[in-house]
Amino acid sequence: MDFLITDGSIETLQPTVVKPNPGFFSQVQEERFRQLVNDHYELIRNTKIAFMFPVEYEDEFAKVKKRAADFLIQICGGPDYYAQTRGDSRMLARHARFRIDEEGRRIWLECYAQLLPSLEQEGIEPEYIQSFWNYLNVFSKLMVNTPSR
Numbered sequence: 001m002d003f004l005i006t007d008g009s010i011e012t013l014q015p016t017v018v019k020p021n022p023g024f025f026s027q028v029q030e031e032r033f034r035q036l037v038n039d040h041y042e043l044i045r046n047t048k049i050a051f052m053f054p055v056e057y058e059d060e061f062a063k064v065k066k067r068a069a070d071f072l073i074q075i076c077g078g079p080d081y082y083a084q085t086r087g088d089s090r091m092l093a094r095h096a097r098f099r100i101d102e103e104g105r106r107i108w109l110e111c112y113a114q115l116l117p118s119l120e121q122e123g124i125e126p127e128y129i130q131s132f133w134n135y136l137n138v139f140s141k142l143m144v145n146t147p148s149r
């Protein structure tokens with residue numbers, strides 16, 4: 001496995017997104033998946049991009065975690081909780097009110113890069129973990145809406 005972050009600067013061409021292998025969600029299962037997303041946001045709390053999130057309002061922060069987990073579970077082939085509660089994903093539009101640049105994207109991704117290795121120790125197939133990473137690495141490029149300073 002490699003958790004390499006490839007260039008997602010706004011100037012680069014739009015990448016082709018490949019959904020994660022459904023084996024990832026099948027093996028990880030919902031409870032552990034939600035824990036992963038929770039842990040990701042808890043790491044974000046201590047980064048330069050924390051200001052973008054309602055980290056000081058536990059109820060609001062819990063909602064962000066839930067929405068993100070719902071979305072990622074859906075994209076990984078799990079239940080469509082996100083569609084049921086939020087409708088169309090419209091990820092670009094939903095991120096548009098935030099100034100997301102390549103540095104912010106890297107910080108966001110590095111938090112996942114810290115967490116994914118433990119899944120292998122828990123018995124998740126490295127190939128599946130890699131496919132989830134590849135999705136995050138590429139899809140996050142689409143969220144970059146602000147040129148690097």
Ligand code: HEM
Pocket residue numbers: 049052053054064067068069071072086091094095098100101104105108109135136137139140143
């Ligand atoms: C694979 C990449 C990403 C995915 C799948 C993703 C997914 C999501 C989802 C599902 C939501 C909730 C949308 C809703 O309101 O229904 C969300 C919110 C948000 N995301 Fe992302 N995101 C990604 C990358 C990023 C990056 C790179 C940043 C910033 C560096 C970011 C910043 C935010 C912020 C600030 C919110 C709003 C939090 C709030 O509601 O207060 N996201 N994201």
